[in-house]
Amino acid sequence: MRYKYEIIRTPRKGISVSITNENKITVRCPWSMHIEEVEAFLDSKTLWIEKVVTRNAARLALNDDVVEHKKVYVEGKKLPLVIGDKNQITAEAVYVKKLDDLEKVYKEKFQEGLNVSVKALSELTLLTPASVSIKGYKGRWGCCDTRNNLIFNYMLFMLPPEIQRYVIVHELCHTLCHNHSAAFWKLVSDYVPNYKKLRSALREYDFLTSLY
Numbered sequence: 001m002r003y004k005y006e007i008i009r010t011p012r013k014g015i016s017v018s019i020t021n022e023n024k025i026t027v028r029c030p031w032s033m034h035i036e037e038v039e040a041f042l043d044s045k046t047l048w049i050e051k052v053v054t055r056n057a058a059r060l061a062l063n064d065d066v067v068e069h070k071k072v073y074v075e076g077k078k079l080p081l082v083i084g085d086k087n088q089i090t091a092e093a094v095y096v097k098k099l100d101d102l103e104k105v106y107k108e109k110f111q112e113g114l115n116v117s118v119k120a121l122s123e124l125t126l127l128t129p130a131s132v133s134i135k136g137y138k139g140r141w142g143c144c145d146t147r148n149n150l151i152f153n154y155m156l157f158m159l160p161p162e163i164q165r166y167v168i169v170h171e172l173c174h175t176l177c178h179n180h181s182a183a184f185w186k187l188v189s190d191y192v193p194n195y196k197k198l199r200s201a202l203r204e205y206d207f208l209t210s211l212y
């Protein structure tokens with residue numbers, strides 16, 4: 001195993017490895033497990049680890065400027081991020097007084113458009129949410145609660161419109177089917193036939209949800 005990793009010892013029986021979008025590798029294993037056993041487990045996972053680490057590294061390299069807050073995505077395009085004396089999104093740049101104001105400016109700019117999109121897709125799918133709101137989320141793009149309230153991450157507006165549409169349809173479909181069963185994906189595919197492609201394209205943007 002040639003990658004650096006952190007071990008978290010737990011009372012559990014099994015062993016598992018996870019890799020964050022930033023390529024932090026964590027192994028969780030029982031207290032009693034010998035390091036040789038951990039290494040052997042990681043060796044058995046080498047191909048998978050290499051694949052994920054390489055993909056993450058390529059994406060991180062491509063998004064250096066975003067990670068360093070020099071640029072920010074707006075509907076799939078990178079614009080300069082200017083931290084100064086106003087809060088505004090224009091065709092040329094995103095201006096904020098402080099990084100925490102991103103949520104506010106994206107909401108101001110895109111909330112109405114989201115409502116229009118949800119309404120149109122709701123008419124198309126005949127699926128109606130109880131309400132639609134926007135908030136800052138870590139690690140997820142949207143959510144449909146048990147009462148069918150849809151909540152979208154404001155970072156949704158950083159994604160290309162086609163992927164935004166997929167996320168909206170995905171959450172709308174949860175108003176009928178609150179899980180990720182085959183029936184759920186069948187329903188999604190009725191309205192987004194290329195959802196598999198969009199779902200993997202979305203993963204390339206997942207790092208944003210832990211960046212802000």
Ligand SMILES: [Zn+2]
Binds near residue numbers: 170174
């Ligand atoms: Zn889902």
